[in-house]
Amino acid sequence: MYLSVPLALPINSNPGALVKTKRFANQRESAVFLARFLIELLNYQEKLDRCELEVERARSKDGKTMQSLCMAQHYKMLRIYRRPGVNGDEQILLDRAACGDHIVVAHHNQFYSVPVRASDRDRITEAELVQQLLMIMETKADPRTPPVGILTTAKRPVWAKAREELIKNEHNRHNLELLERSLCIVCIDDDVLPTTFNNPVRKEDRWIGDRDYANVLHHALHGGGSRHLAANRWYDKTLQPFLGKDGLWGFTYEHSAGEAPAIFKAVEDITLKVDSMSPPDENLVPSHLPAPEKMEWYLSEQSLNDIRDAMMSIDALVEDLDLCVMLFEDYSKEFVKSCKISPDVYIQLALQLTYFRLHGKLVATYESASIRRFAMGRVDCIRAASPEALAWAKAMCQGDPQTNQSNNALDGSPKRVQFTIYSAERIKELFDLAVQRQTKEMNDNIHGHGIDNHLMGLRYAAMKVGEPIPDIFTDETYAIVNHFALSTSQITSKSQMIAGYGPVVPDGYGCAYNMRPNGITFSVSAFHSDGRTNAMQFAQTLEQSLRDMAAMIKNSKK
Numbered sequence: 001m002y003l004s005v006p007l008a009l010p011i012n013s014n015p016g017a018l019v020k021t022k023r024f025a026n027q028r029e030s031a032v033f034l035a036r037f038l039i040e041l042l043n044y045q046e047k048l049d050r051c052e053l054e055v056e057r058a059r060s061k062d063g064k065t066m067q068s069l070c071m072a073q074h075y076k077m078l079r080i081y082r083r084p085g086v087n088g089d090e091q092i093l094l095d096r097a098a099c100g101d102h103i104v105v106a107h108h109n110q111f112y113s114v115p116v117r118a119s120d121r122d123r124i125t126e127a128e129l130v131q132q133l134l135m136i137m138e139t140k141a142d143p144r145t146p147p148v149g150i151l152t153t154a155k156r157p158v159w160a161k162a163r164e165e166l167i168k169n170e171h172n173r174h175n176l177e178l179l180e181r182s183l184c185i186v187c188i189d190d191d192v193l194p195t196t197f198n199n200p201v202r203k204e205d206r207w208i209g210d211r212d213y214a215n216v217l218h219h220a221l222h223g224g225g226s227r228h229l230a231a232n233r234w235y236d237k238t239l240q241p242f243l244g245k246d247g248l249w250g251f252t253y254e255h256s257a258g259e260a261p262a263i264f265k266a267v268e269d270i271t272l273k274v275d276s277m278s279p280p281d282e283n284l285v286p287s288h289l290p291a292p293e294k295m296e297w298y299l300s301e302q303s304l305n306d307i308r309d310a311m312m313s314i315d316a317l318v319e320d321l322d323l324c325v326m327l328f329e330d331y332s333k334e335f336v337k338s339c340k341i342s343p344d345v346y347i348q349l350a351l352q353l354t355y356f357r358l359h360g361k362l363v364a365t366y367e368s369a370s371i372r373r374f375a376m377g378r379v380d381c382i383r384a385a386s387p388e389a390l391a392w393a394k395a396m397c398q399g400d401p402q403t404n405q406s407n408n409a410l411d412g413s414p415k416r417v418q419f420t421i422y423s424a425e426r427i428k429e430l431f432d433l434a435v436q437r438q439t440k441e442m443n444d445n446i447h448g449h450g451i452d453n454h455l456m457g458l459r460y461a462a463m464k465v466g467e468p469i470p471d472i473f474t475d476e477t478y479a480i481v482n483h484f485a486l487s488t489s490q491i492t493s494k495s496q497m498i499a500g501y502g503p504v505v506p507d508g509y510g511c512a513y514n515m516r517p518n519g520i521t522f523s524v525s526a527f528h529s530d531g532r533t534n535a536m537q538f539a540q541t542l543e544q545s546l547r548d549m550a551a552m553i554k555n556s557k558k
Contacts (some may be wrong), residue, residue: 001139001258001456002082002083002088002089002255002256003085003088003089003091003256003416004088004089005181006155006156006157007155008153008154008155008156008313008314008317009082009152009153009235009236009254010153010221010222010223010230010235010252010314010317011221011222011317011321011501011502011525012317012502013254013255013256013293013501013506014221014235014252014253014254014255015221015252015253015260015499015500015501015512016217016219016220016221016222016252016499016500016501017220017250017251017252017253017260017264017267017491017497017498017499018216018217018220018248018249018497018498018499019205019248019249019250019251019267019268019495020249020271020495020496020497021207021208021247021248021249022243022247022248023079023155023197023247027134027137028130028134030137030243030247031130031133032126032130032131032280033243033388034186034188034243035126035129035130035133036126036274036277037114037271038103038183038186039123039126039129039185039264039322040270040273040274041183041184041270041447042116042123043234043506044078044266044270045100045183048074048075048078049096051075053071053074053075054067055061055068055069056069056070056071056372057069058372058373058409060231061443061447067135067373067411068372069370069372069373070372070374070375070376070377072375073258073259073372074095074258074262074266075255075380076093076257077238077239077257077258077262077263077266077480078100078183078184078238078239078287079093079094079096079099079100079489080092080238080254080256080257080258081094081181081236081237081238082236082254082256082257083163083180083236083237084157084158084159084160085157085165086157086160086161087155087157089156089160089256090231090417091256091257092180094180094181095265098181099181099183100182100183101115101116101117101178101183102114102115102116102117102178102181102182102183103116103182103184103185103186103291104178104179104182104184104185104186104234105133105184105186105187105188106149106185106187106188106232106233106234106239107136107137107139107187107188107190107232107245108139108140108141108145108190108232109143109145109146109147109148109149109231109232109294110142110145110294110295111148111149111175111178111179111185111234111294111360112116112136112293112294112295113293113295114132114133114136114291114292114293114376115184116129116155116183116471118289121230123356123376124289126280127281127287128287128289128306131287131289131291132287132289132291133188133291135291135294136188139436140551141190142391144489146299146304146307147226147231147307147311148166148231148297148299148307149230149231149232149233149234150230150231150307150310150311150314150390151166151306151307151310152234153222153230153231153233153310153312153313153314153317153480154234154236154309154310155313155405158306158309158310158313158405159310161211161306162306162310162499163176165300165302165303165306166297166299166303168300169297169298169300169557171296171297172297175295175296175297178293178295178315178462179234179236179237179252180236180237182237184237184238184239184241184515185233185234185237185239185240186240186241186242186243187229187233187240187241187242187243188232188233188242188243189219189223189229189232189242189243189244189245191224191228191229191244192211192219192244192245192246192248193211193215193216193219193224193228193229193538194374195211195215196487204278204541205512206495207248207498208247209246210246210370210551211246211248212325212393213325213327213498214323214324214325216248216252216498217321217323217325217498217500217523218250218318218321219242219244219248219250220242220250220252220499220500221252221321221323221500221501221502222314222317222318222321222481224318225311225314225318225319226312226314227315228314229242230314230318231311233252235252235254236254237254238253238254238257238258238263239251239253239263239265239267240252240253240283246398249271250463250508251263251267252432254456258378259368259370259378259379260489260491260492260499261370261492264491264492264493264497264499267500268493268494268495269479272494274545280393281364285399300537302435304424309363311376314511315386317408319528320527320528320529321502321527321528322525322526322527322528322533322534323500323523323524323525323535324523324524324535324536324538324539325500325521325522325523325524325539326521326522326524326540326542326543327519327520327521328519328520328521328522328527328542328543328546329351329518329519330519330546330547330550331519331550332515332516332517332518332520333487333515333520334517335550337496337499339553340341340405340434342439342442343515344367344442344490345435345438345439345442346549347436347490347513347515347520348365348367348382348384348438349384349389349392349431349434349435349438349486349549350542350545350549351365351366351384351486351488351538352384352385352389352390352434352510352544353392353393353396353397353429353545353549354541354542354545355485355538356390356393356394356397356511356543357393357397357400357544357545358537359532362385362389362390362393363385363483363484363485363486363487364383364480364481364482364483364484364485364486365383365384365385365392365484365488366380366381366382366383366484366486366487366488366504367381367382367383367384367488367490368380368382368489369382369442369445369446369450369491371445371446371448371450371453372445372506373447373448374448380445380446380448380450380452380453381445381450381451381453382441382442382445382450383441384441384486384488385486386434386437386438386441387437388430388433388434388435388436388437388438389394389438391430391434392427392430392431392433392434393428395422395426395427396427396540396552397546398421398422424552424556425556427552428552428553428556431549431552444472455472455473456544458470459473483505484504484505484508485503485505485507485508485509486508486509486511487501487503487505487509487510487511488510488511488512488513488514489509489512489513490512490514491512491514493514493515496514496516496521497514498514498521498523499512499514499523500512500524500525501525502525502527503525503526503527503533506527506529506530507527507530507532507533508533509525509526509533509535509538510523510524510525510526511523511525511538522539522542522547524538524542526538
């Protein structure tokens with residue numbers, strides 16, 4: 001699902017997430033926060049080594065008992081590295097005996113290796129780690145530093161060939177081994193994205209300073225391209241937390257290693273633990289550790305050309321990304337629950353209605369369904385585009401001028417004439433049928449009765465034994481149902497976390513949503529180059545869809 005896709009990782013695959021804003025009085029305080037986070041991450045790593053994670057549980061199909069969930073993703077996420085390949089990437093499972101004893105810090109596009117376990121003893125102290133980080137933070141930017149990290153933003157076969165050129169040099173090969181075997185890569189960002197990256201829904205929607213939600217999500221997803229922070233990353237690494245000079249705290253992660261719940265939970269839990277700690281001692285004990293190892297690169301003319309090409313490619317991708325974040329606060333999931341509807345089912349139907357209003361049709365829709373009830377389970381696909389959803393969407397849009405205008409603006413299609421008049425009662429009946437269908441679709445998938453994993457398994461099984469690919473996989477219909485013009489996922493978090501990703505097809509939308517106690521946050525993405533899609537228009541139409549659905553339900557109760 002991931003390793004065979006040749007697209008660049010940022011935007012196309014790696015999600016970005018914002019945890020919260022940090023407030024530091026000085027650089028030392030930010031170094032203390034990072035040091036404590038890394039120490040707690042080491043504690044978490046050692047807990048994984050001892051297999052001591054509490055097993056998570058979910059309600060079983062009968063609704064009466066709790067079922068254990070597979071924890072494999074948690075145990076592997078700090079041990080996996082994605083290495084690029086010309087014909088497909090390789091997932092490296094790192095040996096804990098030979099990795100995880102150092103971190104890599106990215107600062108001003110330069111990478112530093114920092115051992116977290118000393119050679120003559122075990123873990124270094126918090127004060128020692130603070131001093132190591134401060135030495136890096138105090139290093140001035142050097143314009144001569146080659147932005148080697150930008151290579152990880154290239155298309156995977158391109159990066160694979162560039163990597164082959166790099167490892168011809170022994171020093172470069174050593175650097176790559178340090179990057180691969182590190183516990184994580186921490187990115188210290190001494191830059192902020194200009195407000196030209198803003199695409200706000202409302203002027204009061206500010207995450208930090210003058211930066212709105214869309215601006216900081218751009219920061220998390222791609223760092224703003226080569227002119228800003230995209231080279232201050234190493235996108236092949238599973239976990240990359242970043243700390244901005246304005247206190248922006250978030251992370252990006254490589255998706256083939258695991259799903260969001262495992263990674264989000266670890267980062268959130270550690271952040272909460274660090275935030276609850278008492279202020280550190282003002283007097284630092286002098287450290288006698290050597291300075292962090294700065295990675296020096298020896299680049300051929302071909303490598304320099306590869307870097308220039310990668311810079312142009314990521315800048316074009318960043319320029320094409322259309323991003324909008326909407327905070328919906330009319331009601332929250334508690335209202336939906338009071339209607340005895342699954343909040344996730346409700347949101348998925350709202351997305352179907354929104355797409356229909358904008359484009360006059362429904363399309364293949366992807367929503368990730370956790371199948372951790374099964375050993376080594378990852379995800380299957382909850383498909384929200386159903387005949388029932390279509391019938392309800394048509395009824396909701398009867399005589400809707402917005403639908404007609406949007407079709408003209410985005411699709412170039414003629415005006416649609418509605419001949420059927422639906423009563424309020426009939427619309428609610430159609431909605432109930434759509435809810436029933438979507439609820440069944442959701443439950444079938446999380447209990448192992450989806451279609452996508454089974455079909456993919458059959459396709460790969462045929463390839464493995466050398467049989468001809470069955471006709472179903474070369475049929476036009478199969479391509480249509482797997483062209484996910486609407487790619488969605490629910491973000492589960494304890495905080496006001498905002499996360500997002502790009503569309504998975506050129507003419508599609510990405511939509512992540514976080515159901516918070518006081519509302520719902522949506523991160524909508526599209527590509528400017530398509531011309532038919534528009535993230536802002538999707539978000540505004542979605543807002544109206546959610547209001548109309550609530551009115552429909554309230555009117556039916558009356």
